[in-house]
Amino acid sequence: EVQLVESGGGLVQPGGSLRLSCAVSGFTFSSFWMAWVRQAPGKGLEWVANIKEDGSEKGYVASVKGRFTISRDNAKNSLFLQLNSLRVEDTAVYYCARDTGWSRFDLWGLGTLITVSP
């Protein structure tokens, strides 16, 4: 059974940091790009970042460049997102998704909520 399970969300103050994890099972993790997509409360989806199969290429939406870092551990079938210098506007549910290429997200986790508040 395919599973993507995010963890690491929570309440953090502005300027703080968090590290999200996504544990993957049910497919060959090391053969796929992976991505993080977020959704602010009551708002739409926003692509945040993605990473190539071997971690050699990464992409970020402009609003998080320099603050967020995507990484992966293929030996542990895990995807990560390090979030630094968090802002109130980063409050969202963060989804881990499999990116089969060209921004085609065919598998999604259930998401983990990050709330940035004083």
Place this chain on the structure above:
Amino acid sequence: QSALTQPASVSGSPGQSITISCTGSSRDVGNYNFVSWYQQHPGRAPKLLISEVHKRPSGVSNRFSGSKSGNTASLTISGLQAEDEADYYCCSYAGDHAGVFGGGTKVTVL
């Protein structure tokens, strides 16, 4: 990376067909045949409905179809059913491994 433009809401009666538009630019929708559509029910994760403009993944009803003309992509739901009431999002490849979503469309079945 500006968000793609979708109507905020679309409604229809059971059995009818509705179409949701998704307008981008020559940097995304108009430049790549890599537009995907997602369905999201409240409190649930998004589900891939259409990829590469018009391709349906296995298991997705053939009542969902996609097309594209210029900078605008469209999702058509035919034979509208109560279970189709959800939010729908388009997404386009925008180059340099980046993606851009639309703002979302709430579909209401009257």
